[in-house]
Amino acid sequence: MPRVTALSKYQRLESQGIWRETPDAQRRDVIVSFGEASLVLSDSRSESALTHWSLPALIRMNPGEMPALFTPGPDAVETLELDDKDMIGAIETVRGVIDSHRPRPGRLRHVLIAGTLLAAVLLAVFWLPGALIRHTAQMVPASKRHQIGEMALADLTRVTGPRCNGHPGTEALARLTDRLFPEGGVQIVVVPGGPARATHLPGGIIVLRRDLIEDFDGPDVAAGYILAERARAAEADALLGLLHWAGLGATVRLLTTGQMAPGALHGYGEALLRTARHAPPPPEGALIARFRAEGLPTTPYAKALEAATPPVPRTAAEATRLIAADPFAKGQPPPALISDDSWVGLQGICDE
Template identity: 50%
Template sequence: MTALSEYQRLETTGLWREGPERQRREVIVGFRDASLVLSDSRNDVPLSHWSLPAVRRVNPGEMPAIYAPGDDDGETLELTDETMIAAIEKVHRLIEARKPHPGRLRSILLGVGLVTVLGLGIFWLPGELVRHTASVVPFAKRSEIGKAILADVARISGAPCASGPGQRALASFSERLIGPVGGELVIVPSALSGTRHLPGKIILMGRDLVEDHESPEVAAGYILAERLRAEASDPLEELLHWAGFGATFRLLTTGNLPGDSIAGYGEALLATQPGRVADEDLLAWFEAAGVPSSPYAYAVDISGESVLGLIEADPFRSAPPPAPLLSDGDWVSLQGICGE
C-alpha cells in the first residue's frame, strides 16, 4: 500500500476551503490506502477525495501546514496534527526515493514500472487498479462521467427524448423505480432496444419500451432488471476496462479522465447484449417496487418458456399491486416523449 502500516485508518480534523472565494469549514481528514478522504465533520458525508501522490504542501516549514490536491486546484486543507503531517511527508519521501536518478541503469529499465507504482507501493494488476479506482470515485464524479458517456451515445442514437409532459412523467417514473436522490432515466430515440446502465445511476431506455406496450409494467421490469445488472457489474469498472490502463491511472491520480478516453464507448455499449439476471433476485425487486413480473416476462419471451419462473412466481399474480406506476395521463405523456 502507499500509506505505511503504522498510519492505517489515521484520522484528524482540518480546515478545508473548497475554492479561493469560499469559507473554510471543519472536516474529518482520513488517511487511506492511496488517498486523503475529506468528510463533513457533522454527518461524515464525503466532500472531497485527494490522491496522496498529487498532494503538495504550499507552505513548507510553516504551521499550520497547508496542502493542496494539485498544482491547478483551488482547494486547500490546513492541518495542525503532527502525526497526520508526518504521515503525508513520509509518503512523499518514499515517492521521492523511488523516482529515477540520472546515471542509474535501473532508472532506464524500471522507469515505466516506477511511474506505474508511484504512490501505490505495490505492483497493481490492471483488474485490481480498475477495481480500486472505481471504489474511490465519488458519486458526483460518476454522474459527470455518466453524462459524458450519454453525450457519446447521443452521437449514434440522437439527443435524448424530452418533450415537456413526457419529461415530467419520466421524472415521476424515475423517482418511483430508482429513488428520489441521484440517478435518472433517459430515453433515446434510436439505436437502442431495451436498457443499458451508465455510471451515476443513469439508465438508458429505448423508445420501444414506452411506445410498443400498453402499460408501464414492461418498462418498469426492464428498469429493475438493469438496476440489478448495475449492482452486479459496476458501470464505471466496465468503462475503465474499455478505456485502458492509462485512463484508469489518470483518473486515480488526478480525479479526471483524459478528454478522448470516452470517445467511441457509446457505440460499444449499445452493441453489447445485456445478460439475464437471477429470477429469485429479480422477483424480490419486483415485489419491493410493487410491479408485477409477468408483463416483463412475456416481453422478454412471448412464449413464456424461458421465463416461466417469473410468470409462476409473479408476486402480484393473484392480487393487484398496491399502487399504479403512473396515472393514465402520465403514461400517455410518457409514450409521446419522443414525438415531435
C-alpha cells in the same frame, strides 16, 4: 564425477616442456603428464616429480600464442612453456570441463534477480491494471461517477440519437423515477433508437429505447426493464467495465487528476450497446424481490422478453420462470405506477 570422466582420455598423455621455477631461475626440461586433477611436472632425466599444478587453478598467460605459456595460479612465479598441440589442447579441454562444473556464487543471485524481474513484469501485465482499475473505481465519488456517466451517454447518443426531452414527457418520466426510486440516485433517459432496449451507465443512469414506452399499454414493461438494469448494476459496477474499456492511461489520469482524458470514451457507447443485447439476465431471485418490493407484476416484463426481436432462447426460459413467480398473478392487481395522464404524456417524450 565430471573431473574423472574428463581426465580419463588423457591419463597416458605426456609431452616435453620447459619449466622455470622463478623468473631468475634456469630453464629446465621437464616431462608433463596428467595426475589426479593436476598437472605433474617431472625431471626429464631422473623422472622424479618436481611439482604438481592444480588444473582448475592453471592460467594460460598468452592465449592464442605459441609456444603456450602456463602458470599455476594468479600469484605464482613458476612458468611452463609447451609447444605440443595435443598437450595444450588436452589442458584447455580439461580446464574447460572443470570450469563448467565449478560453483558460481553469483549465478543464484542472477537467477533470483531474473525471477524477481519476471514476476514483476507478469504482475504489471496481468495483475496491476485490474487492481489499479478496481482501486480507481472505489475512489471515484458519486458526483464524479455521474459526470463520467453523462460523458458515456453523450457518446452513446451518437448511435441512438439525442435523448428525448419532449414535454410533458420529461415530467412524467420524473414521476416514474420518483415512484420507483424515492431514495434518489437514479436518472432515467429515453433515446430514439439503438440495438439494445435498455442499458445502464455509471452514476445511476439507465437508458431506455423509446419502443419500451410507445409500444405498450402501460408503464409496467418499461419499469421492468428499469428494475432489471438496476439489478445488473448491483451485480457489477458499471464504472469498472467503462475503465477497462477506456484503458490504463485513462484510468491513471482519472486517479491522479480526477478527470477523464478528452476522447477517452469515444466509441464506448457503441460497444456498450452491442454487449447489452447479450447481457446475462440478472439473478432471478433478486429481480423478483425488486418487483415485489415495488408492487410491480413480473408478467408484462416477462412477455416483453419473449417477444423481443431477435428472439433469444435464454430470455424465453427466463420469461417462463418470471411468469410462474409473478407475485400478483392471482388476486388484486397492484396500484398503477403513475396516472393514465402521466403515462400518455410519457409516451410522447420523443415527439419533439
